[in-house]
Amino acid sequence: MSILKTRLRTLKEKYWPLIKSLQTGLLILTGLAGFMSARCPMDSWQMMLALIASLFFSISGSTILNMWYDRDIDARMKRTCTRPLPSGKVSPRNALVLGLIISGIGVGIALLMNLWFGVVIFAGLFFDVVVYTIWLKRRTHWSIIWGGISGGMPILAGRVLGLGHFDWIGIALALAILFWIPTHILTFNIRRSEDYASAGIPTFPARFGKKATRKIIAFSSIIAALAMGVAAYGIGMTIGYLRIMIVLSSGLLLLAVSGMIHSNERINFGLFKYASLYMLSSMLLVMAEGI
């Protein structure tokens, strides 16, 4: 029994960090919000369980594959050099096999649930691993757009599963995530600019400077809030939830505009944190509306 416990602990310590649990959790939440935005209450626990499982496996799988491919640049960056692959805790072969199996399970479950749902889940994985990480990340600072598109896929997939087809609200929800993701990536690009430079990754701050990048972050946040507002209206959110959404969006707009006028690190980092909280709150509001 104790041997089993030790092995489980080792597995957890070595492999759990491969999936970036916080990021994966937030993306799963967006998928659930997308599903529940189609007014699909949790009346079938089997359906919810399968949805969560497919999202968890496909998102975790793509994250592991990204870590596998990026292990050389991770080793050159202070923030990432202690990750399981660059630190040698997990072998590249094991990570690759695990990433492929988990991704396969995630996409497989999704395809069994609904063809279009499976297609969107696969597209998200493909955009994230192949287009963003393998093809563009080391070549152009514009790669973050593809990172954003892949980040928007879980919410679109959830919406497609709930409706059985695509609609403009799903696209608006995905756009909100797409424009929220640059606030995350670009903030890290600014704060860890030396790291990214030493790893040779092209970034917006390196190309356009920190001041311009902060303005892009602010602008991107405004678009994310607008897209979220349009989607919330389209969903037919009740007036009480809409009021909360408007208040939270106003806070985001205020910080973003302030960030555009007085471009500094403190406001930028505050905006980054508020934008994350805003997106989390928006997802919870969409889910609460669906219940």
Next chain:
Amino acid sequence: MISAEIAIKKITVLDRVLLLITGLLAGYQVGFGIEGLATLPVISYTIAFGVLLVAGLLIIIMGFEILDESSVAIISTLIPLGMSLGLVAECLTEWSSGYLVFVILGFVSVLLTRLFMPKKVGVIVLALVHAVSGMIIFLLPVTLGFMGQATRGFALVGVGGALMGVGGLLLSFLKSGRPLLSRNIILTILPGLLLTMTILFILGFSIR
């Protein structure tokens, strides 16, 4: 000098918890506590509780240092102005248009004097606007409660207004360089004060 000293007090986990509860309660009031009211009170209360919600979140995220921002004094004026306008529009309907004009002029005056006039003028205008709106928030619910035109519980809104006035005074004197209490004490009691005030407002409005 003041800014540097305000920054001494770092936000604690307890402060964050108290502010989070304040934000959640304010969010609840925006979403569900003002159903069934006319348009003007709904907009006014949404602005007042909305600023409270966003302010709570911003202090959680950015710490007490955000109180150093010059825009904080301007935007926080919306809390008493919105709350008092909501009360007037709800309870003294015939006065609502006139008071709406005062609210708009008051806010614009605070904005302009803070941005373009000497500091002293800005403080006087801010104090004037706060005093009028604060008196309305304190006196109106208490008077209506004791005159029997609202439940006695509605007077809790007035008590909340008084607490808001205390908080506003403490911060104003702190900003003007003549603090009534030490900076650390003010910032230590601020989250609890905001939470108590919000609870009183919500209780008062729910049993009016």
